[in-house]
Amino acid sequence: MENKNNLLFPAAMSYGLVMGIYWVVKYIFNMFSPYYPSLIVVYWGMSLLVPYIGYVLTKRYRDDLGGSISFSQAWRFGVLLYFFAALIVSVMHYIFYRFVAPPDYMANAVSQTIESLKQMQVENQVIQSIETLNFSPIHLALQGILNNILYGIIFSIPVAGLLCRKKSPGFQQN
Numbered sequence: 001m002e003n004k005n006n007l008l009f010p011a012a013m014s015y016g017l018v019m020g021i022y023w024v025v026k027y028i029f030n031m032f033s034p035y036y037p038s039l040i041v042v043y044w045g046m047s048l049l050v051p052y053i054g055y056v057l058t059k060r061y062r063d064d065l066g067g068s069i070s071f072s073q074a075w076r077f078g079v080l081l082y083f084f085a086a087l088i089v090s091v092m093h094y095i096f097y098r099f100v101a102p103p104d105y106m107a108n109a110v111s112q113t114i115e116s117l118k119q120m121q122v123e124n125q126v127i128q129s130i131e132t133l134n135f136s137p138i139h140l141a142l143q144g145i146l147n148n149i150l151y152g153i154i155f156s157i158p159v160a161g162l163l164c165r166k167k168s169p170g171f172q173q174n
Contacts, residue, residue, distance in 0.1 A: 008073070011064060012080035015057040019081055020088025022046075022053060023148075027092050031100060051155045054078055058159050074160035082152020089148070090141045097137035106135040 026046040033040040061077050062069040069077075097106070110130065117127050 007061075007064060008077060008080065011061050012077055013084050015061065016081050016084025017088060019050075019053060019057060019085035023050075023085055023089035024092045026050075027089055027096070031096055050151075051159070054081060054152075054155055055159045055162070057081060058156075058163055062163050069164055071160045071164040074163045075156050078156025078159055079149070079152045082156070083145075083149050086145045086148035086152070090145045093144045094137050094141040097140045106140075110135065 026043060029039045029043040029046065033043060058074055058078055058081070062074065065073075110133075114127055114130060117130070
């Protein structure tokens with residue numbers, strides 16, 4: 001058991017780097033989708049593959065441990081996997097919001113959101129709270145980290161459940 005816990009962080013970091021690089025490539029498609037609208041289809045297709053990639057990487061971690069993993073080990077690995085990948089892609093988020101996006105990108109997005117909320121007749125208190133928010137590049141990068149960690153917490157539950165199952169006798173896995 002001691003050996004399995006010692007492998008958790010190094011494995012999560014190395015596999016998280018792989019997932020993070022995948023997310024950076026995926027985000028590049030998102031960044032250029034306003035100029036080439038067909039790229040958004042590629043972005044969403046790659047986004048739909050993220051839970052499967054998380055499954056594959058967690059399965060590889062299970063194999064690194066000798067083919068057996070508990071639910072909590074698989075879940076912790078999945079959360080850390082998403083955490084380290086989120087750290088990698090947050091650098092790309094920051095670069096986009098700081099250097100690539102037009103200077104009025106967030107101001108336009110906030111004003112469009114406020115207009116939509118006014119049309120839906122949302123309470124003024126909600127609209128005022130959105131108007132007072134600070135959408136700096138660092139805040140947006142940190143929000144991306146938190147969002148990706150939340151997705152990791154959620155998506156790692158079914159993955160851990162699938163990978164911790166006992167193999168039935170007579171079942172041979174390739």
